[in-house]
Amino acid sequence: MIERFRMMGHADAAASSRAIFQARGPSLLSITCVDRLMLWGMTHEQTPFSAQANQADPAGHVQPVLRFAPSPNGFLHLGHAYSALFNDRLARELGGRLILRIEDIDLQRSRPEFEAAIFEDLVWLGLEWEMPVRRQSQHFADYELAREKLEEAGLLYPCFCTRGDIASAVASLPDWPLDPDGAPLYPGTCKHLSVEERARRVDSGLHAALRLDMGAALARAAGRIGWSEYGEGPEPRDVTAEPALWGDVVLARKDVPTSYHLSVVVDDAGQGVTDVARGMDLFNATSLHRLLQDLLDLPAPNYRHHEVIADDEGRKLAKSQRSPALRDLRAQGISASDVRKQLGF
């Protein structure tokens, strides 16, 4: 059924989605859903970070913890719905807990109306999750502690380069390698700046990102790093991490004192996440996350990279401009049960 979405010509994605889903009339948020949203608003309080950490019972069993972690910088699409439903089903099958995390470190792109829409769409899909919901923007201090630990180990260095600086530095270098996201590996321009030069640039008002010294990090890491990969099945396979694919990756941005990679490993550990279920598009990021967990003495969760629902040009639906948002499907009269059925849930 997912194949059917893949085959969808996105030029007429809306029309196709109407055809694929057999509309069953207008589907409105029920009073119950609205009540739950209001309840969320009233109970959405910060609690101590450790309150959500997972504890083993006296017999040593740890209840599985899964998470769905969207960013409030757009509306949820079918690809997000698949990931949320996948985590929800797994939590039930494993007898575990499902938590929701709002990954909003990008303060420029995150908007409250998108966050509200996430809750509305997930309630519409029939999902329930534990309260309170962790918002990353309320936990910059946690990421700072992790960053300091890496800094104290001598594994970070400031980088003043713009994207343009990096592009021109590698322009004349044939076959310069790209990272898994398609960006050129950092050529190390700022790696050997003197302490005085770094201070001079900071004093002159330049902002610095902090990069991981990958060579030093790999030298410090304890031998082979890998993870248990379950994919969408019941049995794991061992995967060897290849963090060097990322080169000297940015761990704290110029505009944000952390990064996706740093925040996610801190949160997964702090929230006691035992099983990270997310799209295959993040498979290579897991190599870097395992390295960071090793460097920060954080536990390694199991990983379950699931299929990414893509449009007919292979772009993931969440990033495809013309793929319908869940709320557009809803407006077309498509029901949540139609969505669940078509996604295989």
Ligand SMILES: [Zn+2]
């Ligand atoms: Zn630089």
